[in-house]
Amino acid sequence: MIFVPGTTSAKKVEQIRAHGAEVMIVDGDREATARAAQQAAERPGAFYASHVYNPYFLHGTKTYAYELWEDLGGRLPELIVLPVGNGTLVLGVTLGLAELVDHGLIDRAPPVVAVQAEAVSPLARARAEGLAEVPPGYATSADTLAEGIAIAEPARSAQILVAIDNSGGDIVTVPDAEVRAAQRDLAGRGLYVEATAAACWAAVRHAENSDRDQPGWRLLHERQTVVPLCGAGLKTGLL
Incomplete structure (x- = not known):
């Protein structure tokens, strides 16, 4: 599942979907989108894969x-x-x-x-x-x-x-x-x-x-x- 802000260009969203991912469009900026992704990652079996926090990235x-x-x-x-x-x-x-x-x-x-x-x-x-x-x-x-x-x-x-x-x-x-x-x-x-x-x-x-x-x-x-x-x-x- 990929979270993106509502202002994300349509071509980017199209490419994400083309690779088979489910796109969640958030009504807000990138910070609001990150918060939404973090909340979703609290569900059992989920993992927040942001490059911002990954120490190996x-x-x-x-x-x-x-x-x-x-x-x-x-x-x-x-x-x-x-x-x-x-x-x-x-x-x-x-x-x-x-x-x-x-x-x-x-x-x-x-x-x-x-x-x-x-x-x-x-x-x-x-x-x-x-x-x-x-x-x-x-x-x-x-x-x-x-x-x-x-x-x-x-x-x-x-x-x-x-x-x-x-x-x-x-x-x-x-x-x-x-x-x-x-x-x-x-x-x-x-x-x-x-x-x-x-x-x-x-x-x-x-x-x-x-x-x-x-x-x-x-x-x-x-x-x-x-x-x-x-x-x-x-x-x-x-x-």
């Missing part, structure tokens, strides 16, 4: 760092840009980078710049305000094209903020208009990705014309950068 996402190292011939780029909502990709990648350093495969890990949708950006706001975590009720959900990272209350916010800080990176936000433009730009290059994946490309493109004197935007200037395109455009269609 990060050992899957960390392989992204190893793949980069291998694909680039035993080195890493100067900067890695990642989308962040619940933070499992950021936490996994920074774990993988730390392991590469520990194994002596790289001398130092590159900074990680995380990207949030401007409409739902509790991590970016908390970091800017010097908070150690996102407090309860600190942010609310809002409509955004980047639905995959529209997380108002990340469960691992303290870990995410520490991971970004330790990497020497930062968190930036992008408006939906930039996300839409980035998705169309990538499609024109033959890369059809969903909006959440396009958010990182939006940040890189926006940095070229940004005059904001903030660490995150400065990091995005004139560095060899890798951006993951980790969601197929067929999930949402062209915006």
Whole structure:
């Protein structure tokens, strides 16, 4: 049984059902959906399979760092840009980078710049305000094209903020208009990705014309950068 918010794109719901899963559409945001799934998991014989709480999930996402190292011939780029909502990709990648350093495969890990949708950006706001975590009720959900990272209350916010800080990176936000433009730009290059994946490309493109004197935007200037395109455009269609 898969629980999804009512705002989930129809194409995603269609794909879930195509694989034989029962879809429960929740009238609410992602936090309300998570609560509904947790309540359902209290039934006998049920298990809450959220990647957010699974301690082993990060050992899957960390392989992204190893793949980069291998694909680039035993080195890493100067900067890695990642989308962040619940933070499992950021936490996994920074774990993988730390392991590469520990194994002596790289001398130092590159900074990680995380990207949030401007409409739902509790991590970016908390970091800017010097908070150690996102407090309860600190942010609310809002409509955004980047639905995959529209997380108002990340469960691992303290870990995410520490991971970004330790990497020497930062968190930036992008408006939906930039996300839409980035998705169309990538499609024109033959890369059809969903909006959440396009958010990182939006940040890189926006940095070229940004005059904001903030660490995150400065990091995005004139560095060899890798951006993951980790969601197929067929999930949402062209915006």
